[in-house]
Amino acid sequence: MNIPKLPLGDWIESVEAWLTSHFGGLFDIIRTIIGSMVNGIEDILTAAPAIVVMVIIAALAYWVGRWRIALFAFIGLFLIDNLGFWDPSMQSLALVLTASILAIVIGVPTGIWCARNNAVRNVVTVVLDFMQTMPAFVYLLPAVSFFSLGVVPGVIASIIFAIPPTIRLTNLGIRQVPEELVEAADSFGSTPRQKLFKLQLPIAMPTIMAGINQTIMLSLSMVVISSMIGAQGVGAYVYRAVTQAKTGIGFEAGLAIVVLAILLDRLTQHAFKKKHQ
Numbered sequence: 001m002n003i004p005k006l007p008l009g010d011w012i013e014s015v016e017a018w019l020t021s022h023f024g025g026l027f028d029i030i031r032t033i034i035g036s037m038v039n040g041i042e043d044i045l046t047a048a049p050a051i052v053v054m055v056i057i058a059a060l061a062y063w064v065g066r067w068r069i070a071l072f073a074f075i076g077l078f079l080i081d082n083l084g085f086w087d088p089s090m091q092s093l094a095l096v097l098t099a100s101i102l103a104i105v106i107g108v109p110t111g112i113w114c115a116r117n118n119a120v121r122n123v124v125t126v127v128l129d130f131m132q133t134m135p136a137f138v139y140l141l142p143a144v145s146f147f148s149l150g151v152v153p154g155v156i157a158s159i160i161f162a163i164p165p166t167i168r169l170t171n172l173g174i175r176q177v178p179e180e181l182v183e184a185a186d187s188f189g190s191t192p193r194q195k196l197f198k199l200q201l202p203i204a205m206p207t208i209m210a211g212i213n214q215t216i217m218l219s220l221s222m223v224v225i226s227s228m229i230g231a232q233g234v235g236a237y238v239y240r241a242v243t244q245a246k247t248g249i250g251f252e253a254g255l256a257i258v259v260l261a262i263l264l265d266r267l268t269q270h271a272f273k274k275k276h277q
Contacts, residue, residue, distance in 0.1 A: 016145055027146045034098065034152045042094035050081045053090075061263070065270035072266070076259035085234050085256040092223045092233030093260060095151055099158035099219040104212055107163045111170025111208075112196065121171060128164040136161050136222065140229050154226030162218035169211030173204030209272045216268060220261050 020027075045053060054077040062070035080089050114121040139160050143153035177200045185195045201208075223235035234256045241250030 016142060020145060031147050031152045034155050037098045038094050038151050038155065041097050042091055045090040045094060046087065050086050054078060054081070061267060064267060069266050069270065073263055076263060080256045080259055083252045083256065085237065085253060088232065088234040088237060089256050089260060092235055092257070095154055095158070095223060095226065095231060095233060096216065096219045096264070099155045099162060099222070100216045102155070103159045103163040103166055103215050103219065106159070107166030107215065108170050108208065111167045112174060114167065114171040115174035124167065128167060131160055132164050136225055140225070144229050149230035151231045153229050154222070154231030157226060158219045158222040161222055162215045165211040165214035165218065170204070170208050173207030174200045176207065177203045206272070209268070213265065213268045216264050217261060220257065220264065223257060
């Protein structure tokens, strides 16, 4: 069949050029805000000597969890410092925390909106399906076009890749609140705001926290991909090790990422459990 090819790629590039020429100032503001957030968190993490940060994080782990988590936190962070990846790991942690915070700030209200409006839910679900099935590398292209190279496009790509679980599970958690409880709240004259904050969100919180936990883990999984567009951190060591076939350095850097992943996962899980005890 001699059917002309749809110029879909040309259309996408035209839209990209139009957005760049008309919203360049907005992208500069976003780049400044996100860059400041990453630098601020990184400055906090690196302001004190590594041993002090290890003790503080271990104490935090003991407070939210058990002594086993605190012991793992101290030994794991000590291993990262011993391998020479302390500063790169803190850079990656700053990127992950920035992306996770912004994803939660955007994702939770969007999930609440989806739970309250079926039309919005239907549209957002299609967008989320697209975001979760599109290869993560594709997000890097428009992020670089709009925000240049560096850590900011890495944060943007991480948000796009990691935000769907928070939106989906916030929507699901609120919709799973028993209808009898909602009707009882209505019968007592509760306003929509009172129903949301005093009934629906508390009951849906376990499901919402599961989504937030997944968002944090997905953000961490983007540190290596983000290094391809100039984001510094331990992911850059993994990327260089792959391109230079240096298995040892790649394994050590990968081990640092694994320690951070386990630590963030256990801390978020136990922080929620402690709150509900």
